[in-house]
Amino acid sequence: MFRILAERLKQGSRTLDWPRKEPALSPRYRGRPELADTACGDCRACYAACPAGALFTRADAPGRTPLLDMARCIFCGACAEVCPEGAIRFSRDYRVAAASREGLLVGPRAAGGEGAGGAPADPAALMGDRFRLFRRSLKLREVSAGGCNACEADTNVLGTLVYDLGRFGIEFTASPRHADGLVVTGPVTRNMCAALVDTWAAVPRPRLLVAVGACAISGGLFREAPECLGGLGGTAGDTGPGAPAVADTLTEAGLTPDIYVPGCPPNPWSILAGILALRGEGRPLIPDWTLSVGPGQTIVRG
Amino acid sequence: MHEFDYRKAVALNEVPVLTAEALGERILEHVRDGWRVLAYFGLPEAGGDGAVGLCCVLAHDAEQRLAAARTAPLTAFPSLAEACPQVELFEREIYEEWGILPEGHPWLKPVRRSPDAPGGSGRDFYRVDGSEVHEVGVGPVHAGIIEPGHFRFQCYGEIILHLEIALGYQHRALMALLRPRAAAEPVAALRLAECAAGDSSVAHATALCVLRERLLGLGELSERCQRLRRAGLELERLANHCGDLGAIAGDTGFLPTSSWNGRIRGDFLNLTATLCGNRFGRGLLAYGGAAWGLSSEECADMAGRLAATGRDAAGSAKTMFASSSVGQRMAGTGQVTEALAREIGLVGVAARASGLPRDARFHAPLSSLPQAAPGPRTERTGDVFARAEVRRAEMEDSLTMVEADLDWLGRHPEDAAERERAHGMEKAALAQLPPQRLAVAQVEGWRGEICHVGVTGPDGDFLALRVVDPSFHNWTGMALAMRGGQISDFPLCNKSFNLSYCGYDL
Ligand code: SF4
Ligand code: SF4
Numbered sequence: 050m051f052r053i054l055a056e057r058l059k060q061g062s063r064t065l066d067w068p069r070k071e072p073a074l075s076p077r078y079r080g081r082p083e084l085a086d087t088a089c090g091d092c093r094a095c096y097a098a099c100p101a102g103a104l105f106t107r108a109d110a111p112g113r114t115p116l117l118d119m120a121r122c123i124f125c126g127a128c129a130e131v132c133p134e135g136a137i138r139f140s141r142d143y144r145v146a147a148a149s150r151e152g153l154l155v156g157p158r159a160a161g162g163e164g165a166g167g168a169p170a171d172p173a174a175l176m177g178d179r180f181r182l183f184r185r186s187l188k189l190r191e192v193s194a195g196g197c198n199a200c201e202a203d204t205n206v207l208g209t210l211v212y213d214l215g216r217f218g219i220e221f222t223a224s225p226r227h228a229d230g231l232v233v234t235g236p237v238t239r240n241m242c243a244a245l246v247d248t249w250a251a252v253p254r255p256r257l258l259v260a261v262g263a264c265a266i267s268g269g270l271f272r273e274a275p276e277c278l279g280g281l282g283g284t285a286g287d288t289g290p291g292a293p294a295v296a297d298t299l300t301e302a303g304l305t306p307d308i309y310v311p312g313c314p315p316n317p318w319s320i321l322a323g324i325l326a327l328r329g330e331g332r333p334l335i336p337d338w339t340l341s342v343g344p345g346q347t348i349v350r351g
Numbered sequence: 352m353h354e355f356d357y358r359k360a361v362a363l364n365e366v367p368v369l370t371a372e373a374l375g376e377r378i379l380e381h382v383r384d385g386w387r388v389l390a391y392f393g394l395p396e397a398g399g400d401g402a403v404g405l406c407c408v409l410a411h412d413a414e415q416r417l418a419a420a421r422t423a424p425l426t427a428f429p430s431l432a433e434a435c436p437q438v439e440l441f442e443r444e445i446y447e448e449w450g451i452l453p454e455g456h457p458w459l460k461p462v463r464r465s466p467d468a469p470g471g472s473g474r475d476f477y478r479v480d481g482s483e484v485h486e487v488g489v490g491p492v493h494a495g496i497i498e499p500g501h502f503r504f505q506c507y508g509e510i511i512l513h514l515e516i517a518l519g520y521q522h523r524a525l526m527a528l529l530r531p532r533a534a535a536e537p538v539a540a541l542r543l544a545e546c547a548a549g550d551s552s553v554a555h556a557t558a559l560c561v562l563r564e565r566l567l568g569l570g571e572l573s574e575r576c577q578r579l580r581r582a583g584l585e586l587e588r589l590a591n592h593c594g595d596l597g598a599i600a601g602d603t604g605f606l607p608t609s610s611w612n613g614r615i616r617g618d619f620l621n622l623t624a625t626l627c628g629n630r631f632g633r634g635l636l637a638y639g640g641a642a643w644g645l646s647s648e649e650c651a652d653m654a655g656r657l658a659a660t661g662r663d664a665a666g667s668a669k670t671m672f673a674s675s676s677v678g679q680r681m682a683g684t685g686q687v688t689e690a691l692a693r694e695i696g697l698v699g700v701a702a703r704a705s706g707l708p709r710d711a712r713f714h715a716p717l718s719s720l721p722q723a724a725p726g727p728r729t730e731r732t733g734d735v736f737a738r739a740e741v742r743r744a745e746m747e748d749s750l751t752m753v754e755a756d757l758d759w760l761g762r763h764p765e766d767a768a769e770r771e772r773a774h775g776m777e778k779a780a781l782a783q784l785p786p787q788r789l790a791v792a793q794v795e796g797w798r799g800e801i802c803h804v805g806v807t808g809p810d811g812d813f814l815a816l817r818v819v820d821p822s823f824h825n826w827t828g829m830a831l832a833m834r835g836g837q838i839s840d841f842p843l844c845n846k847s848f849n850l851s852y853c854g855y856d857l
Pocket of ligand 1: 098099100101102103104117118121122123124125126127128129
């Protein structure tokens with residue numbers, strides 16, 4: 050008993066007073082990308098270096114800096130490394146979540162600081178009162194649908210002392226029946242599709258859906274695997290060639306995320322900030338200049 | 352069988368083509384002589400007309416030798432599953448992937464249940480009949496934040512007569528994606544290999560890099576690269592062993608270590624992030640080297656944090672092992688005997704806990720760097736206690752090694768000439784692969800030996816690229832460890848193995 054108490058004193062208290070204090074992230078951490086508008090000509094070095102097919106030519110500015118789709122990006126930094134113009138860099142901002150699939154498209158910041166913009170900046174305005182009900186108590190259930198375990202591990206870690214998820218009134222439950230929403234990781238394998246749909250159906254309404262990781266949003270590196278359905282993002286062209294009929298099942302079942310947390314895996318703080326943003330809390334999700342295309346505008350894929 | 356040095360690639364025409372019967376006999380003889388099966392898989396003919404033969408790679412740990420043999424294309428072969436249980440799962444995999452029938456196999460259950468595979472729809476479970484026997488099914492969606500799998504217990508009262516583990520829910524067809532990419536887009540393939548099992552990102556990346564380097568015959572890398580790679584690998588081991596000890600403590604109801612280790616594990620992950628920006632070590636490795644270096648100041652900073660974290664981890668583990676209730680709960684739970692471990696081909700922590708000195712850091716070392724201990728850390732009892740104790744001891748060794756690596760790196764800043772050489776090596780490692788070669792990479796991940804086997808065809812593409820995660824060997828051990836135990840032992844026993852679902856499902 051005394052031994053335990055002595056050790057307890059030695060181990061100390063390690064919970065970070067977040068969001069009042071900011072976490073100390075590695076100087077090499079790659080957070081939200083920032084793009085500068087440059088004339089690329091036909092360089093295409095970044096396109097060639099990207100292992101995830103995450104860079105897209107802007108239809109309105111073909112010879113200039115591409116769009117970076119955080120839905121697919123694994124934040125490997127290869128594009129920034131090869132760009133001779135230094136047009137792509139990764140900031141240390143871990144607040145990368147967005148409330149729409151389009152919100153994950155990062156375009157270049159126009160000269161002078163303000164972009165085409167139009168993206169919602171404030172979580173409160175973004176989510177409105179939709180999930181107000183869960184302000185003081187939010188229970189979530191996690192489903193791994195083909196995740197590699199890294200997204201799961203960095204979600205799981207929110208329960209540990211440093212993050213102490215409980216202080217926000219958020220808890221992961223064992224049963225979907227006790228949950229207010231699902232957190233999904235993984236590209237949704239064909240073998241997990243039915244279990245995911247069943248679990249979602251078992252969550253009482255109103256319910257919310259969080260997609261964590263490139264896999265869960267767009268299929269990530271498994272976008273082209275016939276055994277995977279390409280995640281929950283559902284943008285055309287992101288569906289695995291395997292079984293579009295099953296992918297429709299996901300949409301029909303209402304599995305459309307309310308918040309997307311990109312990364313491979315996202316940093317735990319990104320996940321926490323994303324979940325809090327759902328309730329309209331926390332600092333702005335993404336600065337309004339990051340977004341240069343809105344819903345309905347076209348980009349050239351591939 | 353053609354025998355060769357584990358560090359060398361062999362020309363494919365040196366690997367003898369045997370009849371299926373002869374291959375089976377060779378495998379049995381070798382296993383009797385102390386060899387074990389590293390990989391056994393379908394090898395498509397070059398030219399791609401759909402004809403597939405078999406290829407088997409064996410290892411003799413004490414002699415640090417490998418052996419390989421293959422067959423001509425075939426549609427059936429005599430099963431060895433009964434005589435040599437460690438090939439049982441490989442035979443099922445061959446059948447599921449290629450439709451080649453292992454004749455006489457006791458039960459061709461699906462491995463990953465690919466919906467289109469032969470037998471892929473088979474969902475039969477083993478059943479024990481009797482008026483007082485009952486069945487308990489769990490999963491695929493489990494109670495915690497954990498990957499999916501289905502477990503079915505046949506119980507008599509509280510006693511488990513049989514546990515059947517049905518996986519495949521995480522099947523993403525990783526090997527099918529990896530095979531063409533690893534030759535044509537090697538860097539993209541490396542990023543994919545890092546996702547084979549997220550908690551073993553560094554180990555799987557190391558294996559793919561080493562495989563390519565061996566196929567190209569690059570020779571040993573600079574001491575700097577070796578140390579950087581090893582630091583990544585050992586930090587991965589520290590983080591996971593620490594997390595596992597915490598999880599085991601949690602399932603014995605001992606909350607102090609459970610909650611401390613959750614946090615300490617994160618501190619180890621953050622040290623990895625200091626190396627390469629990613630908590631799981633993604634992006635640390637590059638073919639022919641390491642993608643990131645460390646300055647002397649960074650080494651000093653990391654060494655300080657490592658020492659503090661190591662002290663916390665040691666104190667937390669000590670508190671756990673000093674608790675008699677924890678010790679009692681672990682002792683005798685989920686036992687695997689040495690004979691059984693050898694028979695089913697266990698690897699890694701689970702094998703060492705049962706007394707088998709299997710540790711690729713010793714039987715297939717990647718470098719000539721000195722180890723922290725004279726040999727693998729083994730225990731005798733093969734129970735949860737032994738698996739926890741092996742982890743505790745290995746954490747001490749890993750700490751010593753990372754300390755040594757940081758110390759060396761701090762004292763040897765990279766100069767321009769060396770950087771030049773390193774770049775040259777990295778460039779050479781991206782060259783086109785030589786045709787008609789077979790090479791093997793064995794890397795001791797924290798869970799056990801990760802094995803990548805590559806066979807190139809006439810144009811330097813991969814005819815076969817097999818990824819064998821330790822979980823592939825060890826899930827059977829987990830099922831057998833539960834026999835005669837109670838269902839309430841299951842979570843604890845499961846944590847002590849801590850096997851990967853996606854690493855098995857691939
Ligand atoms: S950081 Fe993202 S966009 Fe850039 S190369 Fe990597 S995956 Fe592609
Ligand atoms: S997004 Fe990356 S880390 Fe997350 S499950 Fe997919 S591969 Fe793993």
